[in-house]
Amino acid sequence: MKYMGHKGKMLPVLGEILLHEGRNASQFADPFCGSAAVSWYMAQHTQRPVVAGDLQHYATARAAAVITRQYAIRSEKIIIPWFQRARLIADQIFDCFPNHFESLQPELKNFEKIQVEVHRSRKFSEQIFPDIIKKIGGIWPTSKAYSGYYYSPAQAIIIDALRQTLPEEADYRNIALAALIEAASKCAAAPGHTAQPFQPTESAARYIFEAWKKDIYYYVEKAVKEISAIHASAVGKAITGDYRETIAELSEGDLVFADPPYSGVHYSRFYHVLETISNGLEIDVSGRGRYPDVQYRPVSSFSRKSESLCAAKDFLAICASKKLKVVLTFPASKSSNGLSADDFIFIGKKLFSSVALEEVKTNFSTLGGNKIHRNPREFCQEAIITFRP
Numbered sequence: 277m278k279y280m281g282h283k284g285k286m287l288p289v290l291g292e293i294l295l296h297e298g299r300n301a302s303q304f305a306d307p308f309c310g311s312a313a314v315s316w317y318m319a320q321h322t323q324r325p326v327v328a329g330d331l332q333h334y335a336t337a338r339a340a341a342v343i344t345r346q347y348a349i350r351s352e353k354i355i356i357p358w359f360q361r362a363r364l365i366a367d368q369i370f371d372c373f374p375n376h377f378e379s380l381q382p383e384l385k386n387f388e389k390i391q392v393e394v395h396r397s398r399k400f401s402e403q404i405f406p407d408i409i410k411k412i413g414g415i416w417p418t419s420k421a422y423s424g425y426y427y428s429p430a431q432a433i434i435i436d437a438l439r440q441t442l443p444e445e446a447d448y449r450n451i452a453l454a455a456l457i458e459a460a461s462k463c464a465a466a467p468g469h470t471a472q473p474f475q476p477t478e479s480a481a482r483y484i485f486e487a488w489k490k491d492i493y494y495y496v497e498k499a500v501k502e503i504s505a506i507h508a509s510a511v512g513k514a515i516t517g518d519y520r521e522t523i524a525e526l527s528e529g530d531l532v533f534a535d536p537p538y539s540g541v542h543y544s545r546f547y548h549v550l551e552t553i554s555n556g557l558e559i560d561v562s563g564r565g566r567y568p569d570v571q572y573r574p575v576s577s578f579s580r581k582s583e584s585l586c587a588a589k590d591f592l593a594i595c596a597s598k599k600l601k602v603v604l605t606f607p608a609s610k611s612s613n614g615l616s617a618d619d620f621i622f623i624g625k626k627l628f629s630s631v632a633l634e635e636v637k638t639n640f641s642t643l644g645g646n647k648i649h650r651n652p653r654e655f656c657q658e659a660i661i662t663f664r665p
């Protein structure tokens with residue numbers, strides 16, 4: 277999945293540390309699970325239940341698809357009936373526009389023509405599409421919020437049709453939703469994060485069409501195949517909410533992997549598209565990023581510079597009071613939320629009996645660098661800190 281700061285690349289080192297530190301734990305928690313890369317890894321590599329949490333629903337939906345299931349599932353059992361149901365709905369609309377593949381997903385290279393096509397797509401979404409769905413009914417969050425921006429109208433219709441027709445059986449549904457989120461992240465006409473769609477300017481227009489040409493069904497099928505083949509050893513749990521709710525599930529001696537935000541901007545600003553698809557609810561959006569209003573997006577005290585130090589103290593104090601072991605990753609140098617790994621070490625030394633540090637070199641997203649003032653990705657030292665009670 278396209279996700280900034282995901283710890284998949286660090287797993288060769290981080291995974292070994294977590295497996296070693298968690299050898300005597302009865303449960304493992306990933307309370308800031310994000311892409312769920314670490315939750316999935318731990319669910320597959322330990323015999324212990326994984327409890328994954330995050331403020332955002334799409335993150336826990338991703339986690340649930342693997343950590344709550346103890347057996348592999350044949351992907352075609354999910355894909356064939358699901359795609360049939362979705363196609364019935366999507367094709368109802370496409371049949372009204374027999375040349376929609378040329379008009380909605382054209383193979384254009386010329387920037388001015390792309391601009392015209394983008395504006396035509398937006399006009400279709402704003403002026404024609406509402407009348408169509410009045411007749412056929414249903415819920416169309418992606419088409420209403422993002423069609424003509426992050427997705428072509430045809431892609432948005434397919435995403436909504438797939439969201440409306442998710443399988444009912446819990447394990448199948450979890451896999452299908454996680455796969456849809458992954459496909460949506462890979463097909464969005466936006467940088468890795470989805471804070472803003474590409475604009476139809478001379479330099480960026482071609483990226484819009486590169487993304488709009490992607491076949492949603494293909495990406496969903498690929499993700500279903502990958503996710504349905506992996507599973508947990510023990511049945512875990514996914515909790516959408518503050519990390520405290522995840523930590524509340526643990527007992528003395530359990531292991532927490534903590535990867536709190538390092539950014540001074542809330543994650544909900546970057547992943548609102550995935551959150552909308554995951555929630556499946558229609559929302560009002562505005563601005564260049566087509567965000568829902570801030571009151572509808574989860575905010576984190578870790579991403580407020582004025583509160584981040586308190587948030588770090590609270591988190592470590594809660595874990596120490598429950599006698600939990602914590603393995604925490606954080607950039608070694610000061611991040612945009614004002615914190616660095618040293619702040620966690622300083623706080624932790626007063627609360628835990630031992631604090632051990634390891635550093636690995638990694639690269640991270642600067643959240644939309646423009647290559648002129650800021651590179652989109654930069655190298656940094658990432659600290660892996662183990663706090664033992």
Ligand SMILES: C[S@@+](CC[C@H](N)C(=O)[O-])C[C@H]1O[C@@H](n2cnc3c(N)ncnc32)[C@H](O)[C@@H]1O
Pocket residue numbers: 279281282283284307308309310311312313314329330331332335517518519520535536537538543544575576577578
């Ligand atoms: C650095 S990302 C985690 C990345 C993840 N480890 C991975 O490998 O993909 C931080 C995550 O913490 C979540 N978050 C922020 N504040 C939170 C809080 N108070 N409780 C739970 N989750 C929170 C964000 O939504 C975001 O998904």
